[in-house]
Amino acid sequence: MSKGTNEDFLAGLAAVTGPGNVLTAPDDILPFLREPRDLFRGEALAVVRPGTTQEVAEVVRHARAAGIAVVPQGGNTGLVGGQIPDASRPMVVLNLQKLDRIREVDALTDTMTVEAGVTLLRAQEAAEAADRLFPLSLASEGSCTIGGNIASNAGGTAVIAYGNTRDLVIGLEVVLADGRIWNGLGKLRKDNTGYDLKNLFIGSEGTLGIVTAAVLKLFPRPQGRATAFCGLSSPQAALDLLALAKAEAGGAVTTFEFLPRLGLEFVLRHAPGTRDPLGEPHAWYVLMELSSAAEAGLDDAMERILTAALERGLVDDAAIAASLDQRNAFWKLREALSEVQRHEGGSIKHDISVPVALVPQFLEEAAAAAEALVPGCRPLPFGHLGDGNVHFNVSQPVGADKQAFLARWEAMNEAVHAVVLRHGGSISAEHGIGRLKRDLLPAVKDPVALDLMRKLKAALDPESLLNPGAML
Amino acid sequence: MSKGTNEDFLAGLAAVTGPGNVLTAPDDILPFLREPRDLFRGEALAVVRPGTTQEVAEVVRHARAAGIAVVPQGGNTGLVGGQIPDASRPMVVLNLQKLDRIREVDALTDTMTVEAGVTLLRAQEAAEAADRLFPLSLASEGSCTIGGNIASNAGGTAVIAYGNTRDLVIGLEVVLADGRIWNGLGKLRKDNTGYDLKNLFIGSEGTLGIVTAAVLKLFPRPQGRATAFCGLSSPQAALDLLALAKAEAGGAVTTFEFLPRLGLEFVLRHAPGTRDPLGEPHAWYVLMELSSAAEAGLDDAMERILTAALERGLVDDAAIAASLDQRNAFWKLREALSEVQRHEGGSIKHDISVPVALVPQFLEEAAAAAEALVPGCRPLPFGHLGDGNVHFNVSQPVGADKQAFLARWEAMNEAVHAVVLRHGGSISAEHGIGRLKRDLLPAVKDPVALDLMRKLKAALDPESLLNPGAML
Numbered sequence: 001m002s003k004g005t006n007e008d009f010l011a012g013l014a015a016v017t018g019p020g021n022v023l024t025a026p027d028d029i030l031p032f033l034r035e036p037r038d039l040f041r042g043e044a045l046a047v048v049r050p051g052t053t054q055e056v057a058e059v060v061r062h063a064r065a066a067g068i069a070v071v072p073q074g075g076n077t078g079l080v081g082g083q084i085p086d087a088s089r090p091m092v093v094l095n096l097q098k099l100d101r102i103r104e105v106d107a108l109t110d111t112m113t114v115e116a117g118v119t120l121l122r123a124q125e126a127a128e129a130a131d132r133l134f135p136l137s138l139a140s141e142g143s144c145t146i147g148g149n150i151a152s153n154a155g156g157t158a159v160i161a162y163g164n165t166r167d168l169v170i171g172l173e174v175v176l177a178d179g180r181i182w183n184g185l186g187k188l189r190k191d192n193t194g195y196d197l198k199n200l201f202i203g204s205e206g207t208l209g210i211v212t213a214a215v216l217k218l219f220p221r222p223q224g225r226a227t228a229f230c231g232l233s234s235p236q237a238a239l240d241l242l243a244l245a246k247a248e249a250g251g252a253v254t255t256f257e258f259l260p261r262l263g264l265e266f267v268l269r270h271a272p273g274t275r276d277p278l279g280e281p282h283a284w285y286v287l288m289e290l291s292s293a294a295e296a297g298l299d300d301a302m303e304r305i306l307t308a309a310l311e312r313g314l315v316d317d318a319a320i321a322a323s324l325d326q327r328n329a330f331w332k333l334r335e336a337l338s339e340v341q342r343h344e345g346g347s348i349k350h351d352i353s354v355p356v357a358l359v360p361q362f363l364e365e366a367a368a369a370a371e372a373l374v375p376g377c378r379p380l381p382f383g384h385l386g387d388g389n390v391h392f393n394v395s396q397p398v399g400a401d402k403q404a405f406l407a408r409w410e411a412m413n414e415a416v417h418a419v420v421l422r423h424g425g426s427i428s429a430e431h432g433i434g435r436l437k438r439d440l441l442p443a444v445k446d447p448v449a450l451d452l453m454r455k456l457k458a459a460l461d462p463e464s465l466l467n468p469g470a471m472l
Numbered sequence: 473m474s475k476g477t478n479e480d481f482l483a484g485l486a487a488v489t490g491p492g493n494v495l496t497a498p499d500d501i502l503p504f505l506r507e508p509r510d511l512f513r514g515e516a517l518a519v520v521r522p523g524t525t526q527e528v529a530e531v532v533r534h535a536r537a538a539g540i541a542v543v544p545q546g547g548n549t550g551l552v553g554g555q556i557p558d559a560s561r562p563m564v565v566l567n568l569q570k571l572d573r574i575r576e577v578d579a580l581t582d583t584m585t586v587e588a589g590v591t592l593l594r595a596q597e598a599a600e601a602a603d604r605l606f607p608l609s610l611a612s613e614g615s616c617t618i619g620g621n622i623a624s625n626a627g628g629t630a631v632i633a634y635g636n637t638r639d640l641v642i643g644l645e646v647v648l649a650d651g652r653i654w655n656g657l658g659k660l661r662k663d664n665t666g667y668d669l670k671n672l673f674i675g676s677e678g679t680l681g682i683v684t685a686a687v688l689k690l691f692p693r694p695q696g697r698a699t700a701f702c703g704l705s706s707p708q709a710a711l712d713l714l715a716l717a718k719a720e721a722g723g724a725v726t727t728f729e730f731l732p733r734l735g736l737e738f739v740l741r742h743a744p745g746t747r748d749p750l751g752e753p754h755a756w757y758v759l760m761e762l763s764s765a766a767e768a769g770l771d772d773a774m775e776r777i778l779t780a781a782l783e784r785g786l787v788d789d790a791a792i793a794a795s796l797d798q799r800n801a802f803w804k805l806r807e808a809l810s811e812v813q814r815h816e817g818g819s820i821k822h823d824i825s826v827p828v829a830l831v832p833q834f835l836e837e838a839a840a841a842a843e844a845l846v847p848g849c850r851p852l853p854f855g856h857l858g859d860g861n862v863h864f865n866v867s868q869p870v871g872a873d874k875q876a877f878l879a880r881w882e883a884m885n886e887a888v889h890a891v892v893l894r895h896g897g898s899i900s901a902e903h904g905i906g907r908l909k910r911d912l913l914p915a916v917k918d919p920v921a922l923d924l925m926r927k928l929k930a931a932l933d934p935e936s937l938l939n940p941g942a943m944l
Contacts, residue, residue, distance in 0.1 A: 108711075108829030109860075153664050164662060167639070182920045187827040189859040190636060191898035192625050192675055193905055193917060194943065195925045199671035203664055220718050239580075246692050250765030251723040293722030297769055355659040357580035387661040388581075426663035433665055445665060448654045452932070453667045459931035460924070471666065 006045065009066045013048050013092070016058045021049040021098070032093050035084055036077055036140075040435060042084040044071070044093045051098040053115075053173060053181060053212040059094055060210065060465070061179030069468050070094050072206035074148030075119060077140040079351070080434025082152065082205040082470045089468065096147050099212055105130045110218040111170055111187045116147025116211050123216065132218035135162035135254075139338050147211045153203030155430030157334075160386035161254040162219070164430070166202045171215035174201050177208075177461035185215050200456070205432055206467040208460045222254070222291035226302035227327045230309075230318040231282025235360040235385075237314045238286050242386055244309055245288060249301045255289035257334050259382040262395075264333060266380070270343040271336035274329070277319040286385070287334045337382055341395060346402040347380075348412045350392040352420045353429035359388055362423050369415040370394050374408055389429040392416055417444065433471045441471070478517065481538045485520050485564070488530045493521040493570070504565050507556055508549055508612075509821075512907060514556040516543070519565040525587075525645060525653060525684040531566055532682065532937070533651030541940045542566050544678035546620030547591060549612040551823070552906030554624065554677040554942045561940065568619050571684055577602045582690040583642055583659045588619025588683050595688065604690035607634035607726075611810050619683045625675030627902030629806075632858035633726040633763075634691070636902070638674045643687035646673050649680075649933035657687050672928070677904055678939040680932045694726070694763035698774035699793040701802045702781075703754025707832040707857075709786045710758050714858055716781055717760060721773045727761035729806050731854040734867075736805060738852070742815040743808035746801070749791040758857070759806045809854055813867060818874040819852075820884045822864040824892045825901035831860055834895050841887040842866050846880055861901040864888055889916065905943045913943070 014022045023029050024046045033042035045068065050056045063070050069091040073083040076095075085091035099115035102122070106112070107130040114123050120141040127134035136149060138156035148154075150172070154165045162168065171185040184198060201209050232238050238258050245253045261283055267274050288305075290298045302320060309315040321327040341347040354362045367379045376397030383391040394412060396405035417427045417440070427444050428437055442450060457464070457472055486494045495501050496518045505514035517540065522528045535542050541563040545555040548567075557563035571587035574594070578584070579602040586595050592613040599606035608621060610628035620626075622644070626637045634640065643657040656670060673681050704710050710730050717725045733755055739746050760777075762770045774792060781787040793799040813819040826834045839851045848869030855863040866884060868877035889899045889912070899916050900909055914922060929936070929944055 106827070106829065108715075109827040111827070153668075155662055155664075159662065166668070176920070176924075180920050182924065183918060184921060186896055186898070188825050188896070188898050188901070189828065190627055190631065190825045190856075190861045190901040192627075192902055193898050193900045193909075193913065194921065195676055195680070195928055196625075196638070196671045196674065197921060197924055199668045200928075202668065204667055208667070220722055243580075246765060248766055250692055293718060294720055294773065301766065353660050353662045355578070355581040355583070356661065357578065384662075389662045424658055424660075426658070426660050426665050428665045429660070429662040430664055437665075441665065446655060448648070448652050449656060449666065449669060452648075452654065452669055455931045456667055456672075456928070459927045 009068060010046055012062045013046060013059060016062060017048055017050050017055050021051070023047040032073060032076060032095060033084060035081060037079065040081040040084040043087045044085045044091050047093040047095055049095045049098045053099070053175065056094065056175045056210060056212050057179050057181050060175055060177070063092060064179060064463065064465055068092055069465050071467050072096060072151065072210045074116065074145030075140065075143040077144040078148060078152060078434060079431045080436040082432055082434030082467065083148070084435065086435060086469045094210065096145065096212070102126045103213065106187065107132055107218070109187050112216045112218055113185060113213060114146050114216060115213045116145060118146050120144050120146060120149060127218050128221065131221055133221045134216060135219060136165060136168055139335065146214060150202050150211045150214055151204065151206050152432045155384065155387070155389065157255055157257060157384065159384060160256050161251060166199060168217050169198060169202055169214050170217055172198050172201055172211055173213040174209040174211055177463065177466050185213060187215055203432070205434060205471050207457060207471050208466065210466065220293035223293060224296065224298040225289060225291045225327070226298040227289045227321040227330055228302055228306060228318050229277045229330045229333065230286045230288060230315045231278045232284045232286060232315055233282065235284060235363050238284055238385055239357070239359065241286060241309050241314045244314065245305050248305045249290050252290045252292045252298065252301065253288070254291045255287060256386040257287045257383065258385040259285050259334065259337060260380060262378055263337050263380050263382050266340045266344055267333050267336045270340040271332065274332060274336065277330060278317045280317065282316055287330055341380065341393060345396040345400070346405040348394045348406065348409050350413065350416050351429050351431040352392055352416070352425055352427055353387065353389045354420060354423040354425035356386070356388040358423045359385060359390065362419060362425070363390070366392055366416050366419045369419055370412060373412055373415050374405065376400070435470055438471060477538070481540060482518055484534045485518060485531060488534060489520055489522045489527050493523070495519040504545060504548060504567060505556060507553060509551065512553040512556040515559045516557045516563050516565045519567055521567045521570045523570040525571070525647065528566065528647045528682055528684050529651050529653050532647055532649070535564060536651060536935065536937055540564055541937050543939050544568060544623065544682045546588065546617030547612065547615040549616040550620060550624060550906060551903045552908040554904055554906030554939065555620070556907065558907060558941045566682065568617065574598045575685065578659065579604055579690070581659050584688045584690055585657060585685060586618050586688060587685045588617060590618050592616050592618060592621060599690050600693065603693055605693045606688060606690060608637060608640055611807065618686060622674050622683045622686055623676065623678050624904045627856065627859070627861065629727055629729060629856065631856060632728050633723060638671060640689050641670060641674055641686050642689055644670050644673055644683055645685040646681040646683055649935065649938050657685060659687055677906060677943050679929060679943050680938065682938065692765035695765060696768065696770040697761060697763045697799070698770040699761045699799045699802055700774055700778060700790050701749045701805065702758045702760060702787045702790040703750045704756045704758060704787055705754065707756060707835050710756060710857055711829070711831065713758060713781050713786045716786065717777050720777045721762050724762045724764045724770065724773065725760070726763045727759060728858040729759045729855065730857040731757050731806065731809060732852060734850055735809050735852050735854050738812045738816055739805050739808045742812040743804065746804060746808065749802060750789045752789065754788055759802055813852065813865060817868040817872070818877040820866045820878065820881050822885065822888050823901050823903040824864055824888070824897055824899055825859065825861045826892060826895040826897035828858070828860040830895045831857060831862065834891060834897070835862070838864055838888050838891045841891055842884060845884055845887050846877065848872070907942055910941070910943060
């Protein structure tokens with residue numbers, strides 16, 4: 001594109017959103033072109049920040065007419081680079097943070113209609129203000145947006161009880177690749193009048209349409225909670241504890257997160273104010289929380305579960321939170337885990353899942369594979385045991401060279417993913433594909449599934465204007 | 473197609489499935505060409521009954537080569553004619569009942585892999601044999617099949633706690649329109665590696681692909697249950713009771729069905745062995761059940777809910793089941809409802825949903841609209857209050873001519889659906905579109921959504937070989 005048309009294009013954008021919402025100066029757009037792990041640095045003609053769904057549609061139509069691709073972006077917290085444009089062709093970043101209205105909270109119907117740019121935290125708070133729970137919860141909730149959560153089908157720590165983002169969305173408003181707006185913002189729990197368009201856009205990483213608003217499910221706010229931090233000898237013991245807890249408390253098991261001793265050590269070493277709730281070290285730990293709309297009975301249920309687990313030798317020791325402060329302290333041990341790893345040098349990340357029952361076997365084989373590749377490396381698998389979702393991260397050997405270790409990223413991925421695939425697992429359980437794992441996809445995805453995906457992309461975005469280079 | 477090619481085609485089918493599985497004699501195929509309400513009578517060259525996924529794929533390829541359309545069929549219990557071929561072009565019925573293997577029950581991963589022709593009842597029993605619950609439950613469960621449940625995204629009486637069929641499916645195996653097999657039978661709770669193909673096929677009524685097997689979610693089997701039959705003065709009181717029950721018992725509210733006095737009268741009159749559990753008549757009734765994996769506490773919770781409801785005037789009287797026999801008797805009052813209506817003459821059916829909070833207003837306006845159209849008609853709205861899903865059926869006036877009343881079917885639909893649409897509702901909450909509501913769709917569906925549906929159909933079945941005339 002010639003410089004002249006480029007300026008025309010930018011002027012057209014400014015006419016849609018106002019000139020203050022079209023950023024082009026390198027310093028202004030830089031924060032939108034880097035992401036949390038600094039794995040990707042993007043290039044863009046501009047960052048445009050529309051304030052309404054209509055403006056989003058107009059930006060898309062304008063970009064389409066000029067042949068410029070559009071990369072939708074929310075809070076820019078994604079971990080696979082799906083929100084960062086690459087240099088393959090001229091692109092603009094369409095940042096949705098200004099679509100930040102909570103359009104409605106309907107406590108009677110247990111729904112909330114929010115725009116894409118609302119942060120997850122604000123959505124949680126709006127639900128709470130209406131005495132309801134919006135259960136999605138993840139590390140970046142202060143800055144990630146509902147639109148990004150939907151585009152990536154975010155998971156987090158409450159999936160075991162409430163499901164992924166997909167399970168929390170009732171309706172969507174989407175700007176399509178041709179600039180039309182699909183208004184699917186119904187508040188119905190049941191509607192069998194045609195294909196499920198909603199789930200096609202959820203998790204599509206902005207490659208099929210741009211989510212501008214959503215109707216979200218609300219739940220009764222938990223009145224009762226019981227939280228325990230348990231020490232165990234093995235992942236299998238943790239799985240058996242989970243089965244016991246589900247048999248005893250069913251849907252009240254709302255958190256079941258696990259981490260190894262190494263993870264707790266990293267946290268105790270690097271996260272100020274943390275302490276080990278248990279007297280002796282244990283090989284593995286589980287953070288288990290029960291919660292329920294009813295106030296009564298949860299402490300008793302937790303007591304019953306832990307007594308039975310101690311008797312059966314599933315749990316070696318456990319502490320039950322006696323106060324809100326103690327609960328928060330337990331949670332901090334889990335939540336600090338993502339952050340503290342960087343203090344221990346390089347860390348190679350995986351976000352995998354296997355069928356729940358196969359997690360112990362996977363952990364053993366994946367650790368052996370990592371050790372075989374880089375002797376002395378320190379596997380730090382943690383995460384959402386109840387979903388079969390393990391963040392199988394691997395920290396560098398103590399004292400090793402960080403860059404030399406990180407240079408093994410792809411080889412390590414390959415070794416770990418080979419174990420994943422042997423167990424019928426997924427190489428991206430909750431973070432998505434984006435640009436980070438795009439080139440891995442053809443090797444791991446069923447070819448028929450991949451062909452169907454390409455057909456769907458061609459049907460909904462024939463000119464490949466939306467987030468080209470992400471996912472496919 | 474000439475007679476000669478026709479015979480070649482049938483011979484080709486027989487070569488795939490064996491001649492005994494290709495039915496062509498009118499008496500043999502008749503049962504597959506009529507449906508429960510006898511609203512549709514189909515025409516077909518043959519009914520073919522493959523026994524394996526491979527055979528399904530070969531049948532599809534063979535039909536495609538001959539230009540013959542394929543109508544997938546399970547237990548032939550669908551209520552909108554989606555499983556019945558029409559006369560618009562040459563078709564075969566591909567009946568899946570011989571794909572009836574339960575391939576695996578994995579109690580550790582809480583999944584079950586079953587073929588499309590397994591009846592819902594057999595799937596429930598297989599789960600129970602492994603001490604698990606498969607919660608989907610509907611009137612036709614003895615004969616409807618898992619494949620049909622998935623193709624129609626079946627609802628039923630447990631949606632309030634466990635969701636629709638869509639929410640119970642983890643993986644799918646699908647034969648595509650070109651005869652390829654998509655193996656998506658993973659057992660993963662989380663997998664963000666691409667577009668959500670699964671949900672595209674679920675609820676697509678066999679128009680995008682033929683489901684041949686599925687991985688289904690299993691749940692802990694309820695150990696404790698408490699069941700109450702409540703008399704109330706209004707739908708609003710029922711909604712308030714639901715909110716109270718959810719606040720008190722959360723996810724343990726697994727049934728919340730409602731019916732009017734007229735419904736109970738029909739049942740008492742026509743279903744042998746039924747009796748009114750309450751001393752006095754009430755305008756409305758709710759069947760409420762709590763169930764939970766834990767044995768303890770549900771009777772107490774039910775007592776607390778009903779005591780509070782009686783105090784607040786939400787419930788006028790209630791009976792709690794004191795035995796399994798009594799529980800079954802309460803359930804029979806609800807379950808007999810579908811069948812008894814025919815004893816009271818003609819009945820015009822609707823399967824609608826509105827946002828939950830709007831149900832009372834909808835009921836009032838829809839009853840007025842029906843009465844305005846046919847004075848003396850008897851609205852009998854019942855169903856799944858917690859999902860906003862009302863089977864707004866209308867029985868003929870006492871002593872009126874049945875055929876004359878049924879002749880008003882479309883006019884009645886129009887009047888009731890107009891009220892539905894005013895309340896942001898759906899004209900098919902759980903039964904689907906099929907052939908019965910296909911021509912209504914363009915008038916009620918968002919045109920952008922309808923256009924997206926057509927694009928998806930064209931992308932996945934460009935020759936329109938799969939169930940042409942259903943849905944679109």
